[in-house]
Amino acid sequence: xxxxxxxxxxxxxxxxxxxxxxxxxxxxxxxxxxxxxxxxxxxxxxxxxxxxxxxxxxxxxxxxxxxxxxxxxxxxxxxxxxxxxxxxxxxxxxxxxxxxxxxxxxxxxxxxxxxxxxxxxxxxxxxxxxxxxxxxxxxxxxxxxxxxxxxxxxxxxxxxxxxxxxxxxxxxxxxxxxxxxxxxxxxxxxxxxxxxxxxxxxxxxxxxxxxxxxxxxxxxxxxxxxxxxxxxxxxxxxxxxxxxxxxxxxxxxxxxxxxxxxxxxxxxxxxxxxxxxxxxxxxxxxxxxxx
Numbered sequence: 001x002x003x004x005x006x007x008x009x010x011x012x013x014x015x016x017x018x019x020x021x022x023x024x025x026x027x028x029x030x031x032x033x034x035x036x037x038x039x040x041x042x043x044x045x046x047x048x049x050x051x052x053x054x055x056x057x058x059x060x061x062x063x064x065x066x067x068x069x070x071x072x073x074x075x076x077x078x079x080x081x082x083x084x085x086x087x088x089x090x091x092x093x094x095x096x097x098x099x100x101x102x103x104x105x106x107x108x109x110x111x112x113x114x115x116x117x118x119x120x121x122x123x124x125x126x127x128x129x130x131x132x133x134x135x136x137x138x139x140x141x142x143x144x145x146x147x148x149x150x151x152x153x154x155x156x157x158x159x160x161x162x163x164x165x166x167x168x169x170x171x172x173x174x175x176x177x178x179x180x181x182x183x184x185x186x187x188x189x190x191x192x193x194x195x196x197x198x199x200x201x202x203x204x205x206x207x208x209x210x211x212x213x214x215x216x217x218x219x220x221x222x223x224x225x226x227x228x229x230x231x232x233x234x235x236x237x238x239x240x241x242x243x244x245x246x247x248x249x250x251x252x253x254x255x256x257x258x259x260x261x262x263x264x265x266x267x268x269x270x271x272x273x274x275x276x277x278x279x280x281x282x283x284x285x286x287x288x289x290x291x
Contacts, residue, residue, distance in 0.1 A: 049241060057178040058171060058193075059123065060138050071123065077111060078133040084108030091115065101125055108133065116146065118153045121170045138174060144209040144250040144275060145172075145191055155281045166289060169195040173206075185228050186221035190245065194288055201240045201290035209248040209275065217260040222247065226271040242291050246271045246284055253277070 052058075060071035077085055087106040094101060101124065106113045111131030117124045126149055129140040141149070152170065156163060171193045173179040181189045190206035206229065208222070215223060226245050233243040249256065253264060253274045260267075273280040 049236065049238060052171075058174050058180070073127055074137045075113065075127075075129070076135045077108070081108040081111055081133050084111055084113070084134070088113065095125075113140075114146065116141075116149055116153070118149055118156075118170065120153070120156055120168050121149070121172070126172065138172075141172070144211075144248070147275060148192070148207065148209045148248055151281045152284075155285055159285070162285070166196055166198045168285075168288060169197075171195075182225065182228065184221070184232075185225045188222055188225060190225075196288040196290060198290045201242075203242045203244060203288055203290040205243075205284075205288050206245040207248060207284070208246070209250060211251050212247065212249045212256060212272070213251045213259065217262060223270055223272070240290075244271070244287055246273055246287070248273045248275055248280065248284075250275045 060073065075088060077088065079085075084106060085108075087108075091106065101115065101117045103116050104114070106115075108131070111134035112129070113134060113136075114128040115125040116128070118126065126146075127136055127140045128142070128146040129136045149170070156168060173190055173193050175189055176187070179189050180193065181187055188208075190208040191210075192207040194205040194207060196203045196205070206225070212223075217223070221228070225247075229243045229245045233241070236243075249272055253267065253276065256262075256267065256272075257264060273284060
């Protein structure tokens with residue numbers, strides 16, 4: 001763990017990699033209709049699935065210190081947050097030992113950092129940070145994203161038998177320039193990628209927790225993405241791989257039904273789930289199973 005004599009002190013927090021095989025796929029994919037049409041025509045013959053490897057840009061970059069070869073978070077904290085800095089140094093030492101890490105919150109005077117360990121995620125831990133005196137790279141989870149991972153983790157623990165022969169893997173999708181983006185969906189980068197494997201078959205599901213009040217009901221690439229990804233599945237033509245996508249709205253269903261003038265069924269038909277629904281992960285989990 002390193003610290004520099006700046007007003008913001010960068011702290012390197014080591015990752016613990018889960019001992020899981022990497023599920024596989026990679027492909028790339030905007031919004032001008034003519035350009036999108038032309039790009040799709042060029043791109044279609046070149047799309048392919050590929051094994052996800054440890055050097056994929058979606059994994060955090062390695063650091064230069066001892067024990068940082070598997071990637072680091074770089075946490076910048078104002079020097080005034082002395083208590084929090086001490087706690088984060090201890091966290092870094094725990095991660096360096098590759099020991100199990102419990103979910104925990106680290107509190108400073110005006111900043112807070114929460115860590116979440118989920119064995120189904122391809123690296124640990126995931127981090128959420130809040131407060132004006134702290135910043136994290138890669139970008140930390142926001143409230144909606146953190147709730148999603150907590151809910152998925154809790155579901156997997158409560159229904160462990162479902163995943164014995166059909167394991168589930170999760171990966172935080174990085175933003176533009178590093179993660180998996182879809183040109184055809186308005187340069188859309190879903191927040192998470194979920195793999196579910198059943199023998200030779202796998203289903204790849206893209207999940208994006210977000211506020212949707214600003215989205216239009218008609219001609220909205222993000223809301224149409226559940227269809228776009230199925231069209232891509234057809235073009236890819238691999239019978240062993242299926243593709244799905246969901247939006248998890250942090251805006252309430254009642255508000256969106258009024259705003260759009262639509263029914264709950266119409267929203268469900270577009271694979272819009274709602275964070276307020278305590279059972280939404282049940283539907284999501286059932287939809288991740290390979291056909």
